[in-house]
Amino acid sequence: MTGLQRPLGSVPRWVAILLAGCLTLQVLLASRVALSPKEAADLPRPPRAAVLRVAALGEPAALARLAMLYLQSFDYHGTNSLPYRRLDYDRLVDWLKAIQSLDPLSKYPLFAAASVYAEVGDPDRLRKMLEFIYSAFLEDPDRRWTALAHATLLAKHRLRDLPLALKYARAIDRTTAGADVPLWARQMEVFILEDMKELEAAKIMLGGLLAKGQVRDAAERQYLERRLKAMEERQKDAGRDTP
Amino acid sequence: MLAPTAPTSMHAGLTLAKFVLLEARRTRLPVLVFAAVIAGFALAGFLSQLALTESTSLQAAVLAAFFRVVTVFLSAAFVVTSMVREANDKGTDLLLSLPISRAAYYLGKLAGFGTFGVVVAAVFSLVLLIWSPPSAVAAWFVSMSLEAWLVASISLFFVVTLGDVVAALSAAAGLYLLGRTIGSLQSISSSPIAIQDDLLSKVAAWGIDAIALILPPLEHATQTNWLLYSPPQPAEFAQIAGGLAAYAALVTAAGLFDFHRRNL
Numbered sequence: 001m002t003g004l005q006r007p008l009g010s011v012p013r014w015v016a017i018l019l020a021g022c023l024t025l026q027v028l029l030a031s032r033v034a035l036s037p038k039e040a041a042d043l044p045r046p047p048r049a050a051v052l053r054v055a056a057l058g059e060p061a062a063l064a065r066l067a068m069l070y071l072q073s074f075d076y077h078g079t080n081s082l083p084y085r086r087l088d089y090d091r092l093v094d095w096l097k098a099i100q101s102l103d104p105l106s107k108y109p110l111f112a113a114a115s116v117y118a119e120v121g122d123p124d125r126l127r128k129m130l131e132f133i134y135s136a137f138l139e140d141p142d143r144r145w146t147a148l149a150h151a152t153l154l155a156k157h158r159l160r161d162l163p164l165a166l167k168y169a170r171a172i173d174r175t176t177a178g179a180d181v182p183l184w185a186r187q188m189e190v191f192i193l194e195d196m197k198e199l200e201a202a203k204i205m206l207g208g209l210l211a212k213g214q215v216r217d218a219a220e221r222q223y224l225e226r227r228l229k230a231m232e233e234r235q236k237d238a239g240r241d242t243p
Numbered sequence: 244m245l246a247p248t249a250p251t252s253m254h255a256g257l258t259l260a261k262f263v264l265l266e267a268r269r270t271r272l273p274v275l276v277f278a279a280v281i282a283g284f285a286l287a288g289f290l291s292q293l294a295l296t297e298s299t300s301l302q303a304a305v306l307a308a309f310f311r312v313v314t315v316f317l318s319a320a321f322v323v324t325s326m327v328r329e330a331n332d333k334g335t336d337l338l339l340s341l342p343i344s345r346a347a348y349y350l351g352k353l354a355g356f357g358t359f360g361v362v363v364a365a366v367f368s369l370v371l372l373i374w375s376p377p378s379a380v381a382a383w384f385v386s387m388s389l390e391a392w393l394v395a396s397i398s399l400f401f402v403v404t405l406g407d408v409v410a411a412l413s414a415a416a417g418l419y420l421l422g423r424t425i426g427s428l429q430s431i432s433s434s435p436i437a438i439q440d441d442l443l444s445k446v447a448a449w450g451i452d453a454i455a456l457i458l459p460p461l462e463h464a465t466q467t468n469w470l471l472y473s474p475p476q477p478a479e480f481a482q483i484a485g486g487l488a489a490y491a492a493l494v495t496a497a498g499l500f501d502f503h504r505r506n507l
Contacts, residue, residue, distance in 0.1 A: 050431045058423040061467040062308035065301045069293050105472050111296045220296035 043074045043087060046094045049101040056102065064103035068112060071095050085120045089128045092117060100136060110136055110147035111220065115227065118154050130155055134168060141171075142178035149185055149205055157198035165192045184208045199231050255343045256351030263355020266325060272317060276363055279313045280370055300471045303374035307467045310367035311387065315419065318360040318391045322398035323411045326352070330406065336507060349502050353399055353495060360391025375470040382474040386465040389487040393459055394419060396491045400498035403505070418459065425455045426462035459494075460486035 047055070056063040075087050096109040096117075110133055118129040130151045137148040148168050156165035169188035176186070184191075184204060191201055206224055267273075286309065287302035294301045329335050338348060368384035375383075397418055402411040432448040463483050469475055475483070 050427065054424050054427040054431070056427075057420065058462060058464075059304075059308040059311070059467055061300075061471055062304040065294070065297065065304050066290070069290060069301075072293070072295070103468075105468070106297065106300075108295075108297050116295060217296050217298055217300075219291070219294055219298040223295050 043071075043091055043095075045091060046098040049098050052098055052102050060102045061106065064099050064106050065108060067095075067099045067102070068108045071099070072112070072116075084117055085122060085125075087117075087125075089117070089125045093128055093132045096132060097136075104140065105143070107144070107147070110144055114147045114150035114154070115223065118151070118158075121158075123159055126154060126158055130159075130164070130168075134171070137171065138175070141175040142181065145172050145176050145178075145181055145185055146209065148172055149188060152188055152192060153198065153201050153205065156192055157201070162192070182208055199228075202228055202231060252344055252347035255347045256354060259338075259343075259348060259351030260355035260358060263325070263352060264358060267321060267355075267359045270321075270325075272321060272359070275317060276313075276366055279310070280366070283309050283313075283370070299374055303371065303470045304467050306374070307371060307383065307470050310371070311390075311465055314360060314363045314367060314387060314391050315394050317363060318356065318394045319398040319412060319415050319419075321359060322356045322395050323402045323408055323415070325356075326399065326402045327406070327408050327411075339507060345503055346499060349399070349403075349499055350495075353396055353498075356395035356399060357392040360395055361388040364388045364391055371470060376474075379469045379474040382469050382480055383465060386480075386483060386487070389484055389491070390461065390464050393461075393487050393491040393494070396494040396498065397459070400494050400501070403498055403502050419461065421454070422459035422461035424462075425451070425458050429455055459490045 046052075052063065052067075053060060071092070075084050096113055100106070100109040113129045113133050118126050118133075120126065133144075133147045133151045137144045137151075149172060152165050152168040152172070155161050155168060159165075166189060169192045172181075172188055173186045185208070191204065206228055209224075283306045287306045290305055291298040291302045326335075335348075339345065364384055364387040368380050368387070371380050371383065394415070398411065398415045401414040401418075402408075405411045405414060429451055432451045460483070464487055466475070474480075
């Protein structure tokens with residue numbers, strides 16, 4: 001290949017200078033472009049599920065997962081102490097529904113709803129997430145019961161809405177029929193009615209999920225364990241603060 | 244001394260196929276395939292770091308989609324550029340002046356291009372074995388091979404008919420993308436919300452249904468879902484594979500018909 005090329009000296013000096021100048025200009029311009037994090041208000045309305053399906057070009061499973069990463073990036077950046085708190089949750093639910101319809105077998109949208117978007121500490125937003133999880137659960141109870149189990153605990157301990165928690169616990173018991181739904185999940189009603197602390201209940205749930213091999217993904221396991229640890233620390237701090 | 248005998252059509256075709264594969268090797272396509280594997284690994288690794296759950300299936304899904312695009316693009320680009328280059332160098336005229344039938348020439352070329360697609364699909368399938376079970380990858384590989392073969396036959400048809408790189412690549416890409424999305428377009432056109440119940444809407448829906456009849460059946464081929472959840476049922480898979488093979492045969496027949504009519 002080198003034999004086909006003329007020596008460097010054959011390039012006119014002005015062409016070499018032009019190239020070097022343009023390269024410098026490009027690097028200068030690119031370095032000045034500040035990356036602006038995606039703010040909550042930037043979250044657009046989701047496209048219709050049918051349009052998303054066409055845009056997937058026959059790869060709905062891949063697009064569903066990429067869309068989840070895209071969605072995660074809104075209102076989440078280094079300077080944001082409470083991520084996702086400013087998001088428009090009606091719009092967020094529409095996005096989650098559209099992504100779920102793109103790949104109904106994926107657990108990602110429901111996991112994000114229960115473990116990420118429900119953690120914002122705002123009751124109205126949390127309620128919207130729980131409603132989304134419940135309606136998605138009813139479409140495929142045997143595959144989506146883990147998200148509703150999370151939702152049950154959130155309803156009891158975060159919203160302090162016992163009737164809602166019982167409704168979810170009973171829904172798991174009555175609508176699931178799969179062999180891989182463990183006994184503790186079917187009996188959630190019992191430990192919702194017991195005076196059990198959130199940490200204790202979360203430990204039973206996570207322990208049960210891990211023991212049954214229902215959390216196979218390393219990233220998910222790490223995330224849930226981190227959450228449990230944060231819960232432990234929160235409880236320790238609360239114990240210290242209480243005289 | 245025996246006079247040299249004319250090669251049989253089969254021998255001529257096989258020799259041509261062998262030279263197509265040699266051309267693929269010499270035009271450094273294996274380097275591109277290797278680069279795609281590295282790029283795929285990097286992309287999947289980066290995205291999986293961002294995932295909160297399903298990180299393994301995210302990697303498999305993104306890689307499978309990426310590998311599918313690369314296989315199709317490389318197959319189509321190789322067919323079109325190779326045939327145009329040969330035509331410009333008068334190689335086609337030279338070969339057809341030898342005792343080789345037009346059918347042997349066309350089918351030999353297609354065999355070479357199709358085999359190249361199968362080799363690329365095999366390399367990518369081996370990589371996907373890291374994330375998915377062998378039975379699922381086997382189904383993906385067979386479907387991808389048939390799809391690559393189909394793309395090679397579509398590209399060959401268009402390049403022989405249109406004789407130009409940009410026109411042939413555009414036509415092949417258009418047909419391929421339409422084949423992959425026609426099912427979704429049909430479901431939109433038949434949606435009661437989207438379509439008003441007037442004559443124009445009905446004509447549009449019929450038009451889309453009519454176009455669907457002559458498009459390649461790619462909507463259900465080479466599904467990433469097989470790698471993530473479970474391989475297809477044998478009957479379903481046989482239907483998909485049969486559809487791809489039948490369409491490849493149709494395009495090949497159309498290409499042969501056109502090639503025999505051409506005044507070279």
